[in-house]
Amino acid sequence: MERYVIQGGIALNGNLDVQGAKNSALPIMAACLLGNGASILDNVPALSDVAVMAQIMETIGAKVAWTGENQLRVDCTQLDNWAIPDYLMRRMRSSFIVVGPLLGRLGRVRVTYPGGCAIGTRAIDLHLQGLKKLGAKITTGPSGQIEFRASQLRGTFVDLDIPSVGATENILMAAVLAQGTTVINNPAREPEIVDLQSFLNKMGARVEGAGGDQIIIQGVDKLEPACHEIIPDRIVAGTLLVAAAVTGGRVTLHKVVPAHMSVVVAKLAEMGATIDVGKDYITLYAPEQLKSVEKIITAPYPGFPTDMQPQFMAALASAQGVGILTEKIFDGRFKHIDELRRMGANISVDGRTAIIRGVEKLRGASVEATDLRAGAALAIAALSAEGVTTLSGVQHIDRGYVNLEGQLAALGAKIYREREA
Ligand code: EPZ
Numbered sequence: 001m002e003r004y005v006i007q008g009g010i011a012l013n014g015n016l017d018v019q020g021a022k023n024s025a026l027p028i029m030a031a032c033l034l035g036n037g038a039s040i041l042d043n044v045p046a047l048s049d050v051a052v053m054a055q056i057m058e059t060i061g062a063k064v065a066w067t068g069e070n071q072l073r074v075d076c077t078q079l080d081n082w083a084i085p086d087y088l089m090r091r092m093r094s095s096f097i098v099v100g101p102l103l104g105r106l107g108r109v110r111v112t113y114p115g116g117c118a119i120g121t122r123a124i125d126l127h128l129q130g131l132k133k134l135g136a137k138i139t140t141g142p143s144g145q146i147e148f149r150a151s152q153l154r155g156t157f158v159d160l161d162i163p164s165v166g167a168t169e170n171i172l173m174a175a176v177l178a179q180g181t182t183v184i185n186n187p188a189r190e191p192e193i194v195d196l197q198s199f200l201n202k203m204g205a206r207v208e209g210a211g212g213d214q215i216i217i218q219g220v221d222k223l224e225p226a227c228h229e230i231i232p233d234r235i236v237a238g239t240l241l242v243a244a245a246v247t248g249g250r251v252t253l254h255k256v257v258p259a260h261m262s263v264v265v266a267k268l269a270e271m272g273a274t275i276d277v278g279k280d281y282i283t284l285y286a287p288e289q290l291k292s293v294e295k296i297i298t299a300p301y302p303g304f305p306t307d308m309q310p311q312f313m314a315a316l317a318s319a320q321g322v323g324i325l326t327e328k329i330f331d332g333r334f335k336h337i338d339e340l341r342r343m344g345a346n347i348s349v350d351g352r353t354a355i356i357r358g359v360e361k362l363r364g365a366s367v368e369a370t371d372l373r374a375g376a377a378l379a380i381a382a383l384s385a386e387g388v389t390t391l392s393g394v395q396h397i398d399r400g401y402v403n404l405e406g407q408l409a410a411l412g413a414k415i416y417r418e419r420e421a
Contacts, residue, residue: 012249090115100173155180292321310377369393
């Protein structure tokens with residue numbers, strides 16, 4: 001196990017390119033399973049979750065290899081297995097999104113319940129309902145096995161109660177090879193869904209509407225491999241902006257899509273940061289002290305992202321005034337609060353709402369990341385704190401940030417990684 005040692009109180013300054021989006025790369029890797037041949041993906045972040053997805057795909061017969069800096073070759077010419085072992089399914093939530101494409105390509109797939117960050121209930125009922133409507137026969141076996149079969153999927157109308165990101169992706173990837181037209185009503189509207197649509201269309205699929213209220217898919221007989229560049233990671237970019245903001249720094253992020261980050265940028269501006277937005281860059285100039293904001297409520301895109309909630313909580317912890325933050329997406333995504341309290345944060349919780357009374361300064365402490373974004377939040381808190389913080393559980397951070405310590409050090413932070421004793 002490894003941990004970070006972070007010396008707080010140093011303003012971040014400089015320029016950085018933002019990595020490719022994990023939450024786009026994972027479903028697009030899965031989508032490669034639909035094409036008979038080798039797809040080339042660029043701007044893929046070298047993360048542990050990407051390695052797990054590669055391992056899952058290799059158990060099915062795919063060949064996955066790094067062929068350049070951030071370039072992945074995913075060869076799905078020969079798929080010779082349809083069962084994914086439980087130990088891989090448990091490694092991350094996204095393991096489940098291979099179901100849609102495998103059902104489309106092989107007509108059969110067996111998985112178990114997916115694992116993933118411990119951030120609350122993470123149901124799969126919407127995935128199952130949608131795939132069933134497309135004609136999949138679903139049976140459950142001993143030890144939590146779920147088997148899907150369909151000799152021919154058929155286009156249908158799927159109405160999602162919640163605009164679930166994963167369910168939208170699974171249903172979309174199953175529907176591209178279904179017979180006839182599928183409509184997904186109330187889909188997730190995230191930029192990562194638009195990126196998936198664009199990759200699928202390069203493969204020869206006929207999909208339109210991603211990013212809006214309905215996705216319409218005209219099924220085709222087969223798909224070809226394709227080349228694609230993954231979009232920039234809006235959550236990594238947001239995390240770095242918040243880190244710059246809490247340290248009183250000035251940072252320019254390049255290779256971003258500012259339109260994907262409007263809510264986060266608006267909140268940082270409300271907190272007192274000056275932000276200059278260009279075509280593919282964002283510069284943040286931090287104020288001397290951030291002001292609290294009284295209303296941050298997480299919501300599906302284009303609302304405030306749940307994946308930025310912990311990082312903003314860390315910023316509010318030493319902002320001037322009282323901040324109020326409500327988590328509406330996941331029912332267990334407040335685990336960072338106890339750790340922030342160890343650093344001197346004054347936070348009370350009422351159900352899904354946290355009331356954060358800003359303190360003058362957080363202080364360095366020994367804390368633990370319990371999940372990916374909680375880890376990012378604690379790194380931010382440590383950068384703003386007086387003294388030294390040791391942050392354990394770095395393996396959670398490695399799931400979503402490529403060499404976070406290197407990125408922060410490039411901006412002047414004093415941070416290093418060490419083995420835990
Ligand atoms: C995706 O998870 C992201 N993961 C998450 O990123 C992100 O937090 C989340 O979307 C919300 O934006 C990837 O893209 C790989 P959901 P996903 O299905 O697809 C409920 C990160 O830190 N729901 O949109 O699992 C569910 O319980 C992470 O990078 C059902 O009830 O999220 C939750 O409350 C972690 N039934 C809500 O919907 C279902 O069948 C949103 O979940 C599916 C979901």
